[in-house]
Amino acid sequence: MEHYTMNLTLKVWKQKNKNEKGRFETYPVKGISSEMSFLEMFDVLNEQLVAEGKEPIAFDHDCREGICGACSMYINGRAHGPWHNTTTCQLHMRQYKDGDTIVVEPWRANSFPVIKDLVVDRSSFDRIIQAGGYISVNTGNAVDANSLPIEKQKADESFAAAACIGCGACVAACPNASAMLFVSAKVSHLALLPQGDPERKTRAVNMVEQMDKEGFGSCTNIGACEAECPKGISLENIARLNREYIGSVFSGSSDKA
Amino acid sequence: MNWKNAFSTSIGKKLQMSLTGLFLILFLIVHCYINAQIFYNDGGVRFTEAAHFMGTNFVIRTIELGLFAFLILHVVQGLLLWAKNRARRGTRYAVSAGNQTSRWYSRSMALLGTLVLLFLILHLSKFWGPNRLSQTTGHGELDLFTMMRDEFQVTWIVIVYILGCIALGWHLLHGFYSAFQTLGLGTSKYKGLLKGIGVAFSIIVPIIFALMPISFYMGWIS
Missing domain, CATH: 1.10.1060.10 (Alpha-helical ferredoxin)
Known part of the structure; x- marks a missing residue:
């Protein structure tokens, strides 16, 4: 698929801490490459926010290889976005087209209280x-891997x-x-x-x-x-x-x- | 782990729903078989014979008490679970794309169950209630076949019965297989078989039930 850039509107859940009530904030993001991952798109947005002197959006991430389980995000009503068998870090922006609006929420469950923005306590x-x-x-020497x-x-x-x-x-x-x-x-x-x-x-x-x-x-x-x-x-x-x-x-x- | 705790955890309550649900499915089979006797179109002779046995046999009447106990448990536990599970989400999602990941009837078991229950209340008040009342007050059994024939001349009753059967079908479409999954039988070996039987059951049984009021209304049975 051919590479393209897009401008998007993001509606992201902002919540200061566990006790405070959250709300949606709308952010325009420009010049997003179709080759970027969803989290890289968030990196671009956060850099933009930092440059403007605003607070960046808190989100969980670690390996960015789809194997650690850190990234979360409920994207347009789907956990980890619309792709099958895919974590958010492996969701790529070629899923979206110019002008799309994307709603991003944290995992919602009483047992996963929101710590900040999109970060929940798991x-x-x-x-x-x-x-x-x-x-x-048993303690002692490690048993041979094939012994059982x-x-x-x-x-x-x-x-x-x-x-x-x-x-x-x-x-x-x-x-x-x-x-x-x-x-x-x-x-x-x-x-x-x-x-x-x-x-x-x-x-x-x-x-x-x-x-x-x-x-x-x-x-x-x-x-x-x-x-x-x-x-x-x-x-x-x-x-x-x-x-x-x-x-x-x-x-x-x-x-x- | 003792028995009390065994049925009080989340899986324990799921087992309550599964076992009572399976019992209700068994009841449906018997009820459907007995009532299908009307299709002999013999003026209700075979049906009345079977209904007389079901209404007077001591063992059947005892099981009937168990049936009501299980039905109440299924309804109460189901509604409690629905309310509790709903509360577990906390803040609701602003956007939800549930249809992409699950079936609407699987998510709507409490609603479908409530519709079936409302239908059941009407249904019992039409046939089972008056019959048992007449029996216990010493007036003997009522002629259920004639009652059916009369009731099912009324258009709105026939429509409500058809809607009740549709709600039952959707409820079973999730419930039948779900009961077996809860018992741990949703394995690669049995999954296909049980799902297949479940779909067939959920379509065939409600259709046979719905055909009863339709047949009287259309005059196919007299």
């Missing part, structure tokens, strides 16, 4: 991981679940603000491997309880999470989490997990 995900997303490992035989299919499924980068697009896109796809990916990649066995009976229950405590909504199998996940995490993981949960409920022990 530490609720960390606390869910702390509740059960770990395995027991693992079926190819299970290794592949586990790897696919482990691709979750914890970006929170699933929560942002879910009409219920549910974190089930994230939790299911984190439970799945361990449940499929022998290394995950020691905590298997308690992991799903503990992580689900923490997820509820953090105030996420509950899953009603709508499927928007899967459609918006930049890593293509499948709803089959949610089915697996449900099975893991039912399994630990029926496992015979009535103790608190």
Whole structure:
């Protein structure tokens, strides 16, 4: 596709801090190249704002390679914008044409409070991981990587679940603000491997309880999470989490997990 | 984990919706089979026989109590979940492109369910209510076939019944497969099969139900 430049109108959510009420601000941006990434377009806008002596827009970003999960942004009603299997940093401006208006909002969920502008606090995900997303490992010398035989299919499924980068697009896109796809990916990649066995009976229950405590909504199998996940995490993981949960409920022990 | 907690977490409540929903689906199958007896067009002989069994058999009447309990649980839990989930978003998005990522009926289960419930209230007040009232007050069973024939001469009732069946169809289109996904059966092995059966069920059963008032109205059954 041929390179072109465009002028755009951005409507961006500005919010000073967690407690203050936010609002939309309108910014014209000029001379954006179709080769730029969406975040580079924001860099141009921010440089322009700094030059004018105004405060730049705060947004999360880190690797800019589509693998870290830091960037967020709800773009024209879509988490990470309209491209399939794509993070915001990998969304490119060739998606847009001259004169377009783009509305950019932060992830919206009670469990992801806005810190500033487009930056939200996703530490609720960390606390869910702390509740059960770990395995027991012996101390001493590292074991040989091939010492445990693992079926190819299970290794592949586990790897696919482990691709979750914890970006929170699933929560942002879910009409219920549910974190089930994230939790299911984190439970799945361990449940499929022998290394995950020691905590298997308690992991799903503990992580689900923490997820509820953090105030996420509950899953009603709508499927928007899967459609918006930049890593293509499948709803089959949610089915697996449900099975893991039912399994630990029926496992015979009535103790608190 | 004990039983009480098992059903009180978010997945626990989802299981409540799934299990009660599946029971209601089983009820639909039985109800549809019994009522489809009218299509023999035998003046309601087979239908009346089947309705008499369903209305007087002790086991069936006991299960009926369970059916109402499950129905109420499904409705109350569903509405509570809807209200809670809605509140979890906090500030609403200014722009939403939900249609690009999910189906409208999947997002509208509470609305569709409420429509089905409103229809159900009308439906019960027309047939089940008067019949049970007559039974418990010692006046015996009512002639449900004649009641159907009379009620379904009224245009607005027939229209409401058709709309009720449409709402039920959309509700099932999400609910049928969703119930199995909640039980953990949404795997690559079963997903296609269950989705296929779900779509077929959600179309065929409401059509059979809708054909009942239509058939009486059009005079296909007398």
